[in-house]
Each structure stands twice: as structure tokens, then as C-alpha cells.
Amino acid sequence: MTQAIKTIHIYTGHTFMGNSDRFEGNLFENTIVIFSKERKEYKPGKKIIQLNGSKKDIEKVIGICQKAELVVLYDLDQVKIKIALSLPNHIKIAWRFFGHELYDRQRLKYLSKTTQRTLGVKLILEKFWEKKNITQFTKALNRINFFLGLSEAEYHLLVNNWRRLPKFIQLSFPSLDLNPSSINFKLKINEPSPLILIGNSMAMYNNHIDIIKLIEQQPNRQQFNFTLLFNYGLEKYYTKKIRKLTRGKNYFHLIEDFMSLDEFNSLYERTSALVVNSHRQMAMGNIFTAFKKGVKVYLNEKNLMLHWLKKEGFRVFSIKNFQNDLQNNNASLTQNLAINNFQQLKKLSGKYSDEKFQENLYAECTLNKK
Template sequence: MILHILDEEKFLKKAIQIFNDILPKDNVYLIGVNNKKSEIFHERIQLDNMFYVETGSSRYKRVFQEYAERADIIFFHNLYKSYKLNLYSLIPNNTKNVWYLWGAEIYGLNPRINNILPLTQKAYNSNLPLLKLLRKRVLSKIKKNYEWHLFKKILTNKIDYVLTNISEDIDLLESYIPNGTSKGWFTYFSFSEQNFEDRIVLKRNNILIGNSSSETNNHIDTFELIRGKDISQRKVYVPLSYGDEEYKRVVISEGRRLFKDKMVPLTEFLHLDEYNSIINGCSILIMNHKRQQAFNTIMMAIAAGCKVFLRDENTIYSCLKREGFLVFSVQKDFGGEDAMNPLTEKEMLRNISLCQQLYKYSTVKSRIKQQILSILDEQDKT
């Protein structure tokens, strides 16, 4: 049996689909619910093998312990949440403990990494109430150091496998925390196997910036990049449906000041079809993150034929270049005269073909199944 440790958030449905397809009778899903700040991005799925329990509660720990003692694999879908790190003493030593690296564990918990660019940092801090700014500068640093310590402890003593499709993140992790875990492959993303060639939109002008109202998107620095470009015939879409409310207000205010009604903030969670429709109307996607973030949105944009700009230090940039995708550097390419030109049809088809080849659902499912069966086989031998 595989015990899945998940959160009630937008990737839940995809995770359940994958595992119900590959091992339909072997999964139990323990889904952490934050009743104080619920972010439900889907209609709640109700199955006999699913338990929605408030995070950090005594009941959560009881349910975890009950199923962990019977599990062959405990599969942690991210490890950056406090309530998961605090399960350390309850994790059995006789199970295979698997962690799917989301990225926030390295970039969000690690006190040695700064993900924010200067203009965004300045604009955000100058608009924060003094008390919140002090909490952020002092208390959040204390919390981050404590949780980084917990994370290192759980990684080095409890985790057997680290899974991700971005191997560059594993290399980065090793540079901060040398560990003896086995490495493997996993992703939630899969390419829709519809015929994209018939639906490619060649004439589109809009721009999509970032994926959330998190300061790691570096929106203000991105706005400065496009200020000197001609956007008179374009809309600038900015997804802000989840994250920091204070930061959201800063982004909307600055975006409206610079771009007037050209700036279109997306403040409500959209159905996937609506979101895809917006992406299909964009020729440019700018993800100005220093850290790995928003892989699914980036791949959706590539699959739709968008021209994607990423920062050089972003491990997704290195990963996609390694896989052969045509993606562009914020630092090296955005200053050029042709930066705002869309991809040609040939360039779009090259990216879409690669996306289909590497990430179509049947391929993703097969790779994950092989990975999980290999871990189960190893568990049987112990």
C-alpha cells in the first residue's frame, strides 16, 4: 500500500488520477486541509481511500500513524509544509519513504537563498505595514532556519528516494545537503494528446507574466523590462489568484500605474479551459523567477506555442534546454529588438512535438509506474 501525503490544492486531482491509473487498488490519500485559509481549486473528490484532515491536528497525526505503520511506501508530495516536517518521529524506518521535490523545499526553506530581485523587494517592503515588515524580517527568518533544520533532518534520516523531472534541482540539493537518497523521476504535468497542430494560433499578441501573487515572481522587475517595449496592441495578463494579499495589491497598483487598462490581473481561480484560452491568446510568457517555479504553467504555454522567457539561474531553464526545447533567457534575450516577436510556426511545432514526445500522458504514466514498481520491488526484498 502507498500512503500519499498531500495538500488540498490545485495539483491534487492530477496526483490522484496518475496513481489511480497505475495502481488503482494500492493507494491511501491523506489530504491536509487548512481550515483557516482553505485554497480549494477543485470540486472535492470523495473516495473510500481518501481522508481530508486538518493539518497539524491530533487527528491528522493519528490517521498518519495508523496508515504509515501498514504502508510499503509513504509518498510525500512536497516537504516544505511545517505539519509534514513535524511528522518526523512518526515516520517508520521500515517503509520506503519517497519525496517528490516541488522546489519550495530548496528555495523557500533555505536561508542561504534570496529569490527576490531588487525592484520587487523595494516596492513590496515599502508598502508593507511596519509590524508585518518586522515580522517578515525577524520572525520569518527564525522560522525559516528552524524549518530548514527539520528538513535536513528528515531528508538525511528518513527519505529513501527523491523524485523530480528536473534533475538540476537534485544537483542543487546535493550542493546544500549531501545525502544518500536514491534519485528518480516524477511529474504531475502531461501533454494533452489532442491535435495541437490544428489549433495553433499564429496571430496573437498578449503577454502573460508570472503564475501567482508571490514575490518570487519578481513582477515589478518584469514590469520594468517591458516598459520600453511597444505593448499598444497587447494585454498584459498577470495571474494573482493565490499567494500574498499584500503583495497582490502592490502588483496591481504598479501594473495599473505603468500599463493602465492594458494590465489585466487574474485575481480569481480560473477553470483550466479558461486559463488555457488566455494562454492561447498570448505570444509571450515571462517567468522572471530566480528559483524553479510554475513548471506546469510553463509547459502549458510551450504546448500552446508561446515564446517562453526564463532566468538563466532557474533550473527549469537548464532542464528545458537540456531536453531540446526552444526557450529564451530573460537576461540575454529580452533586451533584443526581436524579443517581442512571436515564435514562427516551425518553432512552435518543434516545441510542441518535443512536448508530445517527452510528456504525453501515456509516457508519463509508464515512467512513473516503472519507478513505483521498482521501489515496491526493493521494499519486498528488505
């Protein structure tokens, strides 16, 4: 009989807690640790420990982890680096890579020239982060056993700059029980103006200003509802610039209030297009929701994920396509293309299923056990 691996999942905050759902089953015995002062109610049946994140709390978690066989770190901040470097080598460590942990350390590569010019001196002052605590960070990379990522293509790109990355393990994608008939095309058509989402957050990696300037050049811009998702992230010099550029223009709207999952899905049901002008992997949750809801997706040509998604069979489009589609009032998917993307998403969740992910990781964790 297969013995479940004792696994500790460590989060900072509640935002991405659903990531550990892919471990549910017979192969992993899961305990979730959350560092957060915000108290929430959790689903029954989950073993969850919530702590504030004090030095005493961190030491307590290190003690808990020392009794585990596998520790999964969601993000790689200073607290998780400390935990990783405190654990003996016989305990396996997996890092669920989100993106910013590496991209933030080479940010100039992923900001457009327009974004860089806008930030100016502010960007130079922030560049210290690229070298901040690099020694401890590098030690943590050497200690961690597994890199849990969305795409092996992205992993190989990152290895060019970070040669000592842990071994890649392909993450699973959520199963899709619905069928294409769940896409509500009437809702999109009945919108007073076609709804186009710009970016996924307040993050500067969205390079919003390039898209805002592109929109401003369109004579028919008043016919659209360009909505920026500004309800996730921190208010900074960059975000103030975006607010200034969009203020007083009735074709621009900012969503600033937190949305429940139902509200998030409802927004995408009404949306015609999603534009993410990032030069790096980000917003994949938004992109997959877009595919599920029949939304046309535009990505920057410099974003590796545009090319990866095309190879996986999705119909995605470039920012240049977006400019042409605005001029021709074509910033929405045909039903055939929407159905294609839905079906490809379903194929992807089968190709990279939770079961396959669990089997691969379990095999790696037990590889050298007698």
C-alpha cells in the same frame, strides 16, 4: 504475479491532487488523504479520506500510514514532517518536491536585487523562516527515502546546499494525445493586442518588478496586453507594491479570480508569450501548458530550467530576448517553433512516462525485500 504496493498519498488542500494520477496502474494500491476543511466531489473509483487536520486527525493518519508500505508526501510542511518522523523505518517515504520547501530557506539567492530593495526591512523580518524548525526539517530529510523531482539537473544543484537529500526519482510528465494541429494560431492573431502573461502567481520569486520596469521603458508598450496572474497566493507587502506599480495603466491587467482548468487552457490559447522572471524552478505546469498551446516562453538566465529545457530540445528564450522582441514586435512564436515545442513536449512525456516512473519507484521500494 506482481503484488501492488500499499501506498498512501498525503495532501494539504486539493490544488495538486492530480499529482497522484501517475501512480494509477497495477503496481500501486492507492489511498489519498487530504487535510482540508473544504469539501469537494471526487472522481468515482478513487479511495479518498478527507480530514480537517486536527491533532486527532493527524494521529489517525499516522495510524493509517503504519499499515502501508509506501507513503507519498506532497510538499513538506510541519504536518508532513511530523508524519514522516512518526513512521517506522520499514515503511518507505517519498517526497514530491515542489520547490518552496528548500528555496524558501535560502530565499535571498532567488530574489533579484530589485525585489530585495523593494522588500527592504520586510524581507529581513521574513528571513527567520530560513532557520525555522531546521532541526526537525533536517531529520525529516534524513528519514525520507525518495525525492520525486522534475529534473535531475535541479536535484544536483540542490545537493550542493542540502547534501543529505533523499535519492532522486525522476517524475513522469503527462502524456500528450493531441497533435500540433490543435494549436489555434488564429486566436492569438485575433487578439486586439498581443497577450503576454507575466509570472505564474503572486509569489515574490516571480520578480515582477524587473519586468514591469523593463516594460515601462518600451515606447510601444501600449500595443500589448500585459497580464499578471494574481489569482494564486497570499496578499502581502510585495503584492501591494505590484498593484501600485500597475494601477491606472491600461496595458497592465491582473487576473484575480480563480480559473477552472478549461478557463486556464482557454487563456493560454489566446496568449502569445509567457514571461517567468524566476531565478529558481517554478511554474513548470504553466510552462508546459504554454508549449502545448504554442506560446513563446521567456525565462531568466539564472533559472536552471531554462538550460535544462534547451537541452531537452525546447526553444525557450531569455529575459534579454524578451526586451529585444518587445522592441521589434516579435513576442510570439513562428508556427515552426511552436510545432517544435509541441513535438518536444510529446517526446518528453514518452521519455519520462508514467510507466517508467512506476517501474523505477517500484523497483526501489522492493529492492531489499526477500
